[in-house]
Amino acid sequence: MPSVTFDHVTKRFGDVVIVEDFNLEVADGELLVLVGGSGSGKSTLLRMVAGLESVTSGTIRIDDRDITHLAPRERDVAMVFQDYALYPHLTVRDNLSLGLKLRKVPKPEIARRVAWAAGMLGLEALLDRKPKQLSGGQRQRVAMGRAMVREPLVFLFDEPLSNLDAGLRAQMRIEIGGLQRRLNTTTIYVTHDQVEAMTLGDRIVVLANGTIQQVGRPIELYRDPVNRFVAGFIGSPPMNFIEGRLDRNGGAAFVADGVRVELGGEREPVPVAAPVTLGIRPEDISLVAAGMATSPVSGTVVLVERLGGTSHVHLDVGPNRLMAAVSQEQLPAVGERIEVYVPSARVHLFDAGGKCRTARP
Amino acid sequence: MRAEARSGTLLSAPYVLFLLAFAAYPVAFALALVLMHWDLVTTPSFAGLDNVKLLATDTRFWQAVGNTFVFLGLHLPLQIVTALALAVALNRPMMFRAFWRAAFFLPVVISGAVVAILWNALYATDVGLINALLVKAGIAPVPWLTDPRVAMAAIAVMVTWKNVGFYVIIYLAGLQYIPRSCQEAIELDGATAWQRFRHLTLPLLLPQTILVLTLSTINGFQLFIEPYVMTGGGPLRRTFSVVLYMYTNAFSYQKMGYAATIGVALAMIIGTVVAIQRKVVGTAEAL
Ligand SMILES: Nc1ncnc2c1ncn2[C@@H]1O[C@H](COP(=O)(O)OP(=O)(O)OP(=O)(O)O)[C@@H](O)[C@H]1O
Numbered sequence: 345m346p347s348v349t350f351d352h353v354t355k356r357f358g359d360v361v362i363v364e365d366f367n368l369e370v371a372d373g374e375l376l377v378l379v380g381g382s383g384s385g386k387s388t389l390l391r392m393v394a395g396l397e398s399v400t401s402g403t404i405r406i407d408d409r410d411i412t413h414l415a416p417r418e419r420d421v422a423m424v425f426q427d428y429a430l431y432p433h434l435t436v437r438d439n440l441s442l443g444l445k446l447r448k449v450p451k452p453e454i455a456r457r458v459a460w461a462a463g464m465l466g467l468e469a470l471l472d473r474k475p476k477q478l479s480g481g482q483r484q485r486v487a488m489g490r491a492m493v494r495e496p497l498v499f500l501f502d503e504p505l506s507n508l509d510a511g512l513r514a515q516m517r518i519e520i521g522g523l524q525r526r527l528n529t530t531t532i533y534v535t536h537d538q539v540e541a542m543t544l545g546d547r548i549v550v551l552a553n554g555t556i557q558q559v560g561r562p563i564e565l566y567r568d569p570v571n572r573f574v575a576g577f578i579g580s581p582p583m584n585f586i587e588g589r590l591d592r593n594g595g596a597a598f599v600a601d602g603v604r605v606e607l608g609g610e611r612e613p614v615p616v617a618a619p620v621t622l623g624i625r626p627e628d629i630s631l632v633a634a635g636m637a638t639s640p641v642s643g644t645v646v647l648v649e650r651l652g653g654t655s656h657v658h659l660d661v662g663p664n665r666l667m668a669a670v671s672q673e674q675l676p677a678v679g680e681r682i683e684v685y686v687p688s689a690r691v692h693l694f695d696a697g698g699k700c701r702t703a704r705p
Numbered sequence: 706m707r708a709e710a711r712s713g714t715l716l717s718a719p720y721v722l723f724l725l726a727f728a729a730y731p732v733a734f735a736l737a738l739v740l741m742h743w744d745l746v747t748t749p750s751f752a753g754l755d756n757v758k759l760l761a762t763d764t765r766f767w768q769a770v771g772n773t774f775v776f777l778g779l780h781l782p783l784q785i786v787t788a789l790a791l792a793v794a795l796n797r798p799m800m801f802r803a804f805w806r807a808a809f810f811l812p813v814v815i816s817g818a819v820v821a822i823l824w825n826a827l828y829a830t831d832v833g834l835i836n837a838l839l840v841k842a843g844i845a846p847v848p849w850l851t852d853p854r855v856a857m858a859a860i861a862v863m864v865t866w867k868n869v870g871f872y873v874i875i876y877l878a879g880l881q882y883i884p885r886s887c888q889e890a891i892e893l894d895g896a897t898a899w900q901r902f903r904h905l906t907l908p909l910l911l912p913q914t915i916l917v918l919t920l921s922t923i924n925g926f927q928l929f930i931e932p933y934v935m936t937g938g939g940p941l942r943r944t945f946s947v948v949l950y951m952y953t954n955a956f957s958y959q960k961m962g963y964a965a966t967i968g969v970a971l972a973m974i975i976g977t978v979v980a981i982q983r984k985v986v987g988t989a990e991a992l
């Protein structure tokens with residue numbers, strides 16, 4: 345199983361820098377997820393590995409082989425496109441086998457691999473259909489199959505599920521995860537759906553403006569985001585942010601209009617009164633009966649969304665809007681003034697530059 | 706409702722009149738002429754099936770049909786291959802692309818007679834540019850329009866040149882519809898440039914190919930101005946096309962009834978050939 349190494353990779357379109365000094369090693373058999381906002385350079389990175397986009401400087405290697413300047417067909421990578429890119433004039437069977445035919449794989453071997461992929465993906469009954477006669481999920485499977493039969497060194501996925509509806513997306517996400525674990529093929533997976541990122545990735549790379557913000561296991565990024573961008577990007581629903589400052593009268597506390605959160609434990613010192621942003625995840629906030637909280641945050645309920653299992657309670661706290669994700673049955677009414685509990689152990693503090701000052705080392 | 710129907714009738718009236726005057730009337734007139742003798746001067750007289758019987762045994766007519774098929778046999782493959790190749794070439798990024806596209810389209814809008822005169826000069830055996838180049842390259846000059854074996858081929862080449870720009874536009878439009886991701890997918894699947902063309906571009910252009918084939922077949926059967934201007938149907942009647950023969954009967958021999966019979970026969974031949982082509986090549990629905 346091969347690894348993929350990005351070594352000081354930079355990509356420019358004209359004068360515009362899209363990816364800057366990108367360094368990363370994707371391990372053998374790893375599923376690495378690339379996430380980031382629209383235009384952050386995810387597709388560009390993937391397409392550079394595929395050879396569909398040139399590299400301005402730096403090198404990309406698969407194992408020890410420098411592939412930076414090889415033609416796409418010499419790289420032995422397979423890609424699943426967002427629009428599937430199935431060949432419209434060919435049947436499912438021919439869609440699967442064309443790549444092997446072009447590489448002069450013997451016929452019995454082609455038949456064997458097509459049968460294997462079709463069996464794994466449940467495509468047996470569809471082999472003689474054209475792409476036009478398939479549903480979105482079936483097309484997605486054919487696209488996967490076309491990548492699988494090639495038995496490539498590396499799989500590349502560019503938002504493969506974004507054209508599917510929510511239910512199918514969840515199902516295909518699970519299938520892709522299962523397949524990748526069984527095949528154990530090194531995979532780079534681009535998405536901006538953070539649920540896909542959290543559930544599929546062995547590691548996640550968060551990208552902004554073509555530079556790496558943080559690399560790590562999903563749970564690390566969730567627990568210890570290194571900056572405000574990652575904190576806001578990973579986790580759903582997204583983290584709440586409150587602008588304020590630190591107050592050291594009688595112990596460190598975060599204060600903002602209507603908010604006072606006592607901060608226990610050892611912290612990297614942040615200068616008092618410097619603008620500080622507090623981050624707290626909706627699922628870490630709990631509703632408490634009035635007068636019960638040790639460091640109360642009080643606000644007015646503006647919206648209650650019941651999702652069945654959990655509910656989202658939105659409140660106005662001074663000029664800030666907070667959202668709590670709670671699982672209790674008893675919920676406050678809109679307009680009610682309530683207190684919420686913000687546990688200091690779950691609080692993230694960000695300095696004026698967005699850097700997280702509470703991250704565990 | 707009735708007001709709407711009335712305005713519908715009114716709006717379509719000009720087109721209906723146009724159709725009646727310039728399509729239905731001439732067709733009906735030609736069909737009627739098949740059964741007539743008419744010299745353009747005296748009143749037409751009823752001829753029964755005289756014209757049809759004459760046509761069946763007229764070796765000059767059947768020779769013209771054969772000549773036209775020879776022309777099509779050379780012209781159609783040449784036309785499709787050149788249009789396709791040029792379209793693929795012009796679809797790539799290049800300097801002055803708009804200029805090149807316009808340049809290849811220009812002959813389409815030039816009058817056929819002008820093009821024929823121009824190519825007459827190019828094909829001239831002693832002073833023509835083509836033979837001058839051949840001689841420079843150390844090859845013996847070819848009597849393009851006077852050798853019975855090459856005259857029709859020479860005409861096929863120039864007709865192809867004249868019309869290629871039109872068919873290039875049809876193919877260029879088709880190329881726009883080939884998804885970029887499919888081209889990238891086949892590249893990753895291991896295709897060379899030729900394999901990409903063979904396995905993706907060409908099959909996806911089938912609807913355009915059928916259109917180009919049909920249009921150039923219909924157009925090719927009407928071959929007239931080039932032999933009329935350049936060879937007069939010679940040498941040895943080898944370039945005498947069906948339409949040229951029809952024209953000769955109508956305006957040299959004043960046999961309007963017989964000329965109309967040739968025209969109707971030609972229309973039937975065109976219809977049959979196009980129908981056979983569609984059967985063989987398949988229809989665009991196959992995609
Ligand atoms: N061929 C090109 N020429 C110029 N700029 C380009 C080109 N391709 C992409 N870009 C720019 O590069 C940046 C990164 O594009 P890229 O497609 O990699 O983003 P992305 O992270 O995949 O975004 P999305 O989530 O919307 O797919 C964008 O700002 C885009 O406008």
Ligand SMILES: [Mg+2]
Nearest residue numbers: 386387388502
């Ligand atoms: Mg993208």
